[in-house]
Amino acid sequence: MAGVVDWESFGVMTGGASGALTGLLFVAVSLNADRIARHPGLRAIAAQTLVLFIAPLVMAAVLLTPRQPGRAVGAELMAAGLCGGLSLFVIGRRRRAPTPADERPAGVFDRRDTGIVVMLLLVVSGAVVASGTPAGLYVLLPASLVAFVSGVLSAWNFLLPPPDML
Template sequence: MGEWNDFYLAVASASAALTGLIFVGVSINLTKILSIRGLVDRALLSIVLLLTVLVLSILFLVPRQTVETEGFIILVGGTVSWLGIFRLDLNTIKNKEQPHLRQYFFNMLIDQLATIGFILAGIAMVANWPMSPYWIVPAIIVSIVKAVFDGWALLVEINR
């Protein structure tokens, strides 16, 4: 898996920087975020997505791991992330007002695609399916894109 080192190094760096930006966005707009129901969970959700990408990328940089070992790591990390995000999504849906519910179901779908993507990649890697290391790439991309859109909402859209 040594040929993946540069990829995971870039992903770890990008997700660490984006996590920092989410923290800055939350701190700048903290009063407003705390006053709007559901935004704290949305901020936490984006941080969990980015931290999942960051932690998994760092763990994949550990030398001399087999594909199966990395698969187990991503399976456990993806499952923990999925459970946390699913709980946050359910909590947010419970507290959402009717006009915004449809939009949040779309957000929830994207969250689930990202985290279930990690679980599927882990299963593929543990089972040593062909091309299994590539299965993590869509989960990483969806997680980063979703977190960036959530970060945009917390930084810019909140002030409209």
């Protein structure tokens, strides 16, 4: 698909950032493993953050796979969004109660709903691309940005937790 070729640099940048942030998440979780293991809400946030960092990595892999027809790119983006959304739904069911982080202004990015928005944007992008309109790829920018901001704020909470989460 001709339009996807134009997105190669975006895919490389997003995939690299996603990989680096996933590594950050593993460091943050390992530094606070005891506290996270005792708190079901924190375990759920860690899993949610992993899904948010992996989604842009999958998106980048789709964009960087050579010579794919537009319908395949669109179907893969839709599948990634649906799988990610289902994962977030399952993770959210395990999260019993809101954490104190949910009450802070930055807590809006720690919520499952924010992740679901990211996954819906992937599905919308895929549907538009599958219909033959490469402009649907522009929806990947806000999806990636929200995923990264949300995930970084969650990882920050693991590294430097607020006093009420200790």
